[in-house]
Amino acid sequence: MSELKATTQTGAPMTGGPDSHGHPVDLNNYIRTCAYVFASVLCATALMIWISFLPEHYTWALKVGLILVVACGNAFVVAGFLMHLISEKKMIYTLLAFTVFFFAGLMGLTLYALQDFPTGTTH
Amino acid sequence: MEIPYTVQPRPDTGIYNAKVGIWLFLASEVMLFGGLFSGYVLLRVGADQWPHGWLDVRFGTLNTIILALSAITTLLAWAACKVGHFGKFKFFHACTLLLALSFLSVKMYEYHDKWIHYEIKLADGTFADGHLVEKSADFDLAQKTGTVTLHGRIVKDETLLYDLRSQKNIELKEVTVNASDIVKMENYGPWHNTFLAIYFTLTGLHALHILGGSIVIGYLWGPGSKMWKKDPERFTNRIEVSGLFWHFVDLVWIFLFPVLYLT
Numbered sequence: 305m306s307e308l309k310a311t312t313q314t315g316a317p318m319t320g321g322p323d324s325h326g327h328p329v330d331l332n333n334y335i336r337t338c339a340y341v342f343a344s345v346l347c348a349t350a351l352m353i354w355i356s357f358l359p360e361h362y363t364w365a366l367k368v369g370l371i372l373v374v375a376c377g378n379a380f381v382v383a384g385f386l387m388h389l390i391s392e393k394k395m396i397y398t399l400l401a402f403t404v405f406f407f408a409g410l411m412g413l414t415l416y417a418l419q420d421f422p423t424g425t426t427h
Numbered sequence: 428m429e430i431p432y433t434v435q436p437r438p439d440t441g442i443y444n445a446k447v448g449i450w451l452f453l454a455s456e457v458m459l460f461g462g463l464f465s466g467y468v469l470l471r472v473g474a475d476q477w478p479h480g481w482l483d484v485r486f487g488t489l490n491t492i493i494l495a496l497s498a499i500t501t502l503l504a505w506a507a508c509k510v511g512h513f514g515k516f517k518f519f520h521a522c523t524l525l526l527a528l529s530f531l532s533v534k535m536y537e538y539h540d541k542w543i544h545y546e547i548k549l550a551d552g553t554f555a556d557g558h559l560v561e562k563s564a565d566f567d568l569a570q571k572t573g574t575v576t577l578h579g580r581i582v583k584d585e586t587l588l589y590d591l592r593s594q595k596n597i598e599l600k601e602v603t604v605n606a607s608d609i610v611k612m613e614n615y616g617p618w619h620n621t622f623l624a625i626y627f628t629l630t631g632l633h634a635l636h637i638l639g640g641s642i643v644i645g646y647l648w649g650p651g652s653k654m655w656k657k658d659p660e661r662f663t664n665r666i667e668v669s670g671l672f673w674h675f676v677d678l679v680w681i682f683l684f685p686v687l688y689l690t
Contacts (some may be wrong), residue, residue, distance in 0.1 A: 331508035334506040341499065342496070352689055356685070364690065376681055379678050386498050395440040399451065404456075406458060414468050420470070
């Protein structure tokens, strides 16, 4: 990594063309951000595993709920920092708003249909 | 004819066209996986019993770490392009490719583990369950000849095979069964029950995405990297677009891992 802090092949500093917001890209900043993201992913994964091995008097419904909350936080970190969604263009937010709307509709309909489902489908 | 807005942002959207395209594609992918997750919820809620502890958490965790690392190397590959350091791009993208192949290798091992895992219903009402050790040379289920040996256990009640998390110190040993005693013999393929059906469907589709992404990454790392010399900005945008797809694949796994391995 120390080599990365030096210069580019052309001798220019390790900052380059602008990102989608016109800010110059700094490789060292990205390496730091990536280290934080990786650490948070490891922590979230460890937390989810720990929750899943909680004693039996914690119901599976509770465990699933807690694990999904942690997974959502984990996904937010990855999408926010690695996919740059924390500071994107309005166009992409608009597109994602539609996606969220339809995805919420899909899951909402799924939950709505839970009582209207044939049981005994294990085998 | 030159394709417009491959580098410069389009005035009305504020971004180059390929980026709009990949986000539209990812939106459709959200609905594809969303439909399957919806199916998972319905199957799980409708099932009389749901298996716990059937998948090895260690392998799931390993693949989570591998994918997280690959997501980071793909971002660093793009950042290296941005700062004009082609050598670093090559290194980071090669790492991504190797990590992707590692992920698929672990997945194949897990699939194989399920493929050689059998549940056998015996004539006395008990169940033999375990990994296949060997079948005798004359083993023929239809003719009821020969024997099959599993590394596993025999249980009286099939429900004991479902929740492995709640059972402590399960003792496994070699169990040999005569074909004449077998009522039904089935491996842990997608046909075994709804859990395995949805497991193979979700992870299989995800693995196909990994494979497709690996092909694109491999192309951009190899022959496609020639574009760097004549149009570095456009090449960098290609890396960003492929990276967005790769991060999405990582996002899907972030939910697949807890849903399938931990709950």
